[in-house]
Every structure is written in C-alpha cells, then in structure tokens.
Amino acid sequence: MSFIAELSERMPQRVHAPGTPEYEAGATVFIGQGTPDAVVRPTSAAEVGEAVRAAVTAGVPLSVRSGGHGSDPVSGGVVIDLGELAHVEVGEGGLVHVGGGAHWGGVADALAPHALGITSGDTRDVGVGGLALGGGAGWLVRLHGLTIDILTEVELVTADGSVLTVDADSHPELFWALRGGGGNFGVATRFTFRAAPVDGLVGGHVLFDQSDLPSVLRAWRDVMVDAPDELNSTLAVMPPLMPEMPAGPMLQVALLGSEAELRRLLEPLLSLPSVTAVALAPVDYPDLLEEAPPGMPPFVMVADGGFVPELTDEALDAFARTVEGELPTMLIMRALGGAFSRVPSDATPIAYRDSVALAVATTLLPADADAAQVAAAKVPLESTVEFTRGVYSNFSHEHDDQVLARVFPPETLERLRRVKAQYDPGDVFRATHHIAP
Ligand SMILES: Cc1cc2nc3c(=O)[nH]c(=O)nc-3n(C[C@H](O)[C@H](O)[C@H](O)COP(=O)(O)OP(=O)(O)OC[C@H]3O[C@@H](n4cnc5c(N)ncnc54)[C@H](O)[C@@H]3O)c2cc1C
Structure with a gap:
C-alpha cells in the first residue's frame, strides 16, 4: 500500500488528494501552485x-x-496545512492564544471587540505561523516591537511527533530559536502573544507624484527620526503595476493618537x-491591514535590501536609484x-536591532524568467x-547559504544550528530559510 493510502486509512478525512478543494488550497502558495x-489538514496538535x-x-x-505567503510551491511529499488550527482565544491579562494556521486578518478581527491588537504584519492573508516564526514587522512595530517580541509561548510538535510547550x-534555547529562526525546529500549532490596546488609532495614506522622490525620501527621514513610538510608517515607491495601485511614492501611516497630532507630525511631508x-x-486596527494584491499572475520576485543603520542622503539616493530602471521595481521602506x-x-x-528602517527593493519578473534575466x-x-546590514528573513525571497549568512x-x-541539532537532528523540517543541523 502506498504511503498516502496508508496515511488516509490512519487519518480518515484529514488526507486530501489532488482534485479536491482542500488539496488545491493546501498546494497553492502566494507565488504559485x-x-x-x-x-493533510490536522485538527489538533496530536494529529499533527x-x-x-x-x-x-x-x-x-x-x-x-x-498562510502560504512565504513558501515556494512544493513538488511531491506531504503538505501539512494548518488551516484547521486557526482559533483565536483571548485569555487572562491580554494574553491571546492563536492557532498556527490562523491568518493575521482573522486575528485582528477576533481581537477588535476587545480593543486589542497584536503587533504583526500588515496583510490580512499572511499566516500567523510563517510571519511569527520569522520576526513579524507591521503597524505597531515601533510601539510594541516585532511579533516575536510579544510572543510568550509556543506549542510545538517536534520531529518525533511529541508536543512540547x-x-x-x-x-x-528552543524558545530563543523560534523567535526568528523560522520553521526549522518543528510545527508550531499554537502561539501565545501579549496583545496591546489599539483604541484611538488614526491612519491612512499620502500620495505623491513622481516629480521629486529625493525630497519625499528626505522629508520622510526627517519626520521619522524624531517621531514618537506611536507613529509608524511605510514609504512605498510603486511601479506602474496594476490600475488600482497608483505609481509613485505612497506614504502609509498609523498613529495611536489624534488626527491633529498626525497632521502636525507629518507637516514636512504634507507641505x-x-x-x-x-x-x-x-x-x-483591522482596517489598517490590507488584502494581498489581487489577481497577480505567478511571478519571480527578485529582491535586495535589509536593515538600515542610518538614513543618510547618500543612502536615500541609493535606494531611489533602484526604481529608476525599466523593470517594474517597488521600493518599500518601513x-x-x-x-x-x-x-x-x-x-x-x-x-x-539598532536599525532605523528596513529598505527592500523588489522587482517582479514573469514566472518564466530565465537565470540571465534574474x-x-x-x-x-x-x-x-x-x-544596509543583514536581510530580514521574512522579506527575502531567495534562500541559499549565501542568503542565510546575510539573514x-x-x-x-551557529547558535541556531546547535538548537537544530538538538531538536531536529534528522533535518525533517526544511523551512524556507533552511538551517541544517
Ligand atoms: C503580500 C505579502 C505581505 C507581507 N507583509 C508582511 C509584513 O507586513 N510584515 C512581515 O513581517 N512580513 C510580511 N510578509 C512576509 C511574511 O511574513 C512571510 O512571507 C511569511 O513567511 C509568511 O508566512 P505564511 O505563514 O503566510 O507562509 P507559509 O508559506 O505558510 O510559511 C512560510 C514558512 O514558515 C513555515 N511555517 C509556517 N507556519 C508554520 C508553523 N505553524 N510551524 C512551523 N513552520 C511554519 C513554512 O513551513 C515555511 O517555511 C509579507 C509577505 C507577502 C507575500
């Protein structure tokens, strides 16, 4: 009997073959099928x-x-799709338990009635699992840090099938590794985060034409260098990509405070x-989160950039040069x-951690781009x-030893490899940024 047939017998109704909607959903990731x-869609840690x-x-x-936003499409083998583990439970003292397959939009919606939010990513469909294990930067990063900074506990299924708290x-040491080391150590079936009040947010966007990118970049730097932690912002410079997305610089902001205060802080940009x-x-807070870009065809993402120690004029000019070419490149500075x-x-x-920004330039190529085009x-x-120094693992779409050495x-x-050798010596979990034992 084949492995799949045997597994289907052991876990009836959890194993899905090609042609079923569950298979299609689990086999499809953001960048392809x-x-x-x-x-397999387990419904508990024991089933995982x-x-x-x-x-x-x-x-x-x-x-x-x-959430499928950080993986390459796989061929062969078994995908453990955590889609059934998407619960969000508000516990004592602002602690929130979240299933390893939840999406951040669902988490934000579930916490809204409690006026709570979790510092996390800014796209609804992105998964809790991949984002949280890789760091997690979003609308509350300057106020509450990365998602891993408010993570207090992980329920983890290890390579021998045990369930650890x-x-x-x-x-x-495993807890240290899980806060940024990715899915290399086991399957995280439940996360516990310390949520924070998000009542009284004001936010939105400011659009600019393409006539004076250097001034926009400098004004953004000058605003953010003295800004209170309550102000978070991303400056995106978009290529003409889709009709619903205007090309040119776009500032996105969120402030825990008043609209008058936000306009005062942004004055150098607004003028x-x-x-x-x-x-x-x-x-x-849930309305700050966006849907992933709709209807994108399969593509190859070519990206570079990382943590910025200082936003000098020279650095800003170098970032601006990335969007001057013919190819559709977007620059995102958080x-x-x-x-x-x-x-x-x-x-x-x-x-x-002493960085003032994350700057990443990404060029989208057609899915059939060859090595020379890449x-x-x-x-x-x-x-x-x-x-820049290093790269942020969650924003890095290439994965080999060279990239790992920059992440x-x-x-x-070395420390991550020691943890890997202890908890997954057989190298069962080969996450997007694979850390060998
Ligand atoms: C449109 C878009 C917007 C984004 N916005 C942000 C943002 O605002 N902030 C930010 O920090 N990042 C952002 N990212 C990057 C994102 O955090 C990573 O791509 C992340 O890996 C996605 O997680 P996922 O669960 O959706 O992906 P998946 O493809 O499901 O998982 C990614 C990796 O994590 C592993 N993994 C996932 N869940 C688990 C689990 N429970 N246990 C063990 N391993 C697991 C997978 O095996 C895989 O190796 C964005 C990405 C996209 C495509």
Whole structure:
C-alpha cells in the first residue's frame, strides 16, 4: 500500500488528494501552485504529531503551510496545512492564544471587540505561523516591537511527533530559536502573544507624484527620526503595476493618537508640492491591514535590501536609484527604531536591532524568467547593499547559504544550528530559510 493510502486509512478525512478543494488550497502558495502527493489538514496538535511521525517513519518529505505567503510551491511529499488550527482565544491579562494556521486578518478581527491588537504584519492573508516564526514587522512595530517580541509561548510538535510547550523557562534555547529562526525546529500549532490596546488609532495614506522622490525620501527621514513610538510608517515607491495601485511614492501611516497630532507630525511631508492626495482619518486596527494584491499572475520576485543603520542622503539616493530602471521595481521602506530597537540584538535571532528602517527593493519578473534575466534584474538592486546590514528573513525571497549568512550574523547562525541539532537532528523540517543541523 502506498504511503498516502496508508496515511488516509490512519487519518480518515484529514488526507486530501489532488482534485479536491482542500488539496488545491493546501498546494497553492502566494507565488504559485505546487504538486505535493497529498495535503493533510490536522485538527489538533496530536494529529499533527501523527502526520509528522508517519511521514518521518516512511521517509516522505513534508512541508508545513500556514498562510502560504512565504513558501515556494512544493513538488511531491506531504503538505501539512494548518488551516484547521486557526482559533483565536483571548485569555487572562491580554494574553491571546492563536492557532498556527490562523491568518493575521482573522486575528485582528477576533481581537477588535476587545480593543486589542497584536503587533504583526500588515496583510490580512499572511499566516500567523510563517510571519511569527520569522520576526513579524507591521503597524505597531515601533510601539510594541516585532511579533516575536510579544510572543510568550509556543506549542510545538517536534520531529518525533511529541508536543512540547516552549517558553522562556521550558526549553529556553528552543524558545530563543523560534523567535526568528523560522520553521526549522518543528510545527508550531499554537502561539501565545501579549496583545496591546489599539483604541484611538488614526491612519491612512499620502500620495505623491513622481516629480521629486529625493525630497519625499528626505522629508520622510526627517519626520521619522524624531517621531514618537506611536507613529509608524511605510514609504512605498510603486511601479506602474496594476490600475488600482497608483505609481509613485505612497506614504502609509498609523498613529495611536489624534488626527491633529498626525497632521502636525507629518507637516514636512504634507507641505511638499508633489503631494497629490491625502487621506487621513480615525481607523480601526483591522482596517489598517490590507488584502494581498489581487489577481497577480505567478511571478519571480527578485529582491535586495535589509536593515538600515542610518538614513543618510547618500543612502536615500541609493535606494531611489533602484526604481529608476525599466523593470517594474517597488521600493518599500518601513520605519523601525522605538520598541524594535529596545530589544537587545542577541535576545532573538533577529539581530540589527539598532536599525532605523528596513529598505527592500523588489522587482517582479514573469514566472518564466530565465537565470540571465534574474541575474540582470539583481544588478540595479545591489546599490542598497552598501547602506544596509543583514536581510530580514521574512522579506527575502531567495534562500541559499549565501542568503542565510546575510539573514543571521555568524554567531546567531551557529547558535541556531546547535538548537537544530538538538531538536531536529534528522533535518525533517526544511523551512524556507533552511538551517541544517
Ligand atoms: C503580500 C505579502 C505581505 C507581507 N507583509 C508582511 C509584513 O507586513 N510584515 C512581515 O513581517 N512580513 C510580511 N510578509 C512576509 C511574511 O511574513 C512571510 O512571507 C511569511 O513567511 C509568511 O508566512 P505564511 O505563514 O503566510 O507562509 P507559509 O508559506 O505558510 O510559511 C512560510 C514558512 O514558515 C513555515 N511555517 C509556517 N507556519 C508554520 C508553523 N505553524 N510551524 C512551523 N513552520 C511554519 C513554512 O513551513 C515555511 O517555511 C509579507 C509577505 C507577502 C507575500
């Protein structure tokens, strides 16, 4: 009997073959459609353990899916799709328990009646699992840090199928590794986060025409360098990509405070002659989160950039050069500092905590782009490297040893490998940024 037939017998109704909607959903990720042999949708940590044990015993490769926004499509093997583990429970003292397959939009919606939010990413469909294990930067990053900074406990299914409760006291090295080391150590079936009040947010966007990018970048830098932690912002420079997305610089902001205060803080930007539209108003936290871009065809993303220690004029000019070419390139600069920078650089695998921004330039190529086209697209993005340190794993779409060495400083990578050797010596979990034992 084949492995899939055997697994279907052991876990009836959980194993889905090609042609079923559950298979299609589990096999599809943001950048394309995979062809695994089967998709398993467990409904508990114990069932995840059963699926892991069965795959390991049979020597069948497995991959884990939460929101599917950070993986490549897989061919063959088994996908463990955590879609059934999407619960959100508000516990004592602002602690919130979230299933490893929940999406951030669902989490924000579930917390809204409690006037709570979790510092996390800014797209609704992105999964809790991948984003949280890789760091997690979003609308509250300067106020409450990364998602991993407010993570207090993880329920983890390890390579032998055991279910561990991992926190600062129980398996502390594993807990350190899970806060940025990705899905290399097991399947996270439940996360516990410390949520924070999000009542009284104001936010929105300001659009600029393309006439004076250098002034927009400088004004943004000057606003954010002295801004209170309550102000979070992203400056995106968009290529003409889709009719519903205007090309040119777009500032997105959120402030825990009043609209008058927001307009006062943004004055250097609002007074620029290149402003074409201003939309700022009180907003609920869930409404700050966006849907992933609709109807994007499969594509190849070529990206570079990372953590910015200082937004000098030279650095800003280098970032601006990435969007000057013919290819559709978007530049996204997210302000850091604040609570992000109050966490010591060795407290989690995400280092470079003294950074003031994250700057990433991404070029979208057609899915059939060949190696030469990819290599050519990388060249204009390389001007970012001189002005950044490391790369943020969640925003890095390439994964090989060279990229891994940029994601983690050497001593961090060594420490992660030691944890990997202890908890997954057989290298069962080969996450997007694969850390070998
Ligand atoms: C449109 C878009 C917007 C984004 N916005 C942000 C943002 O605002 N902030 C930010 O920080 N990042 C953002 N990201 C990056 C995102 O955090 C990563 O792509 C992340 O990996 C996505 O997680 P996922 O669960 O959706 O992906 P998946 O593809 O499901 O998982 C990604 C990786 O994590 C592993 N994994 C997932 N869940 C688990 C689990 N429960 N246990 C063990 N391993 C697991 C997978 O095996 C895989 O290796 C964005 C990405 C996209 C495409």
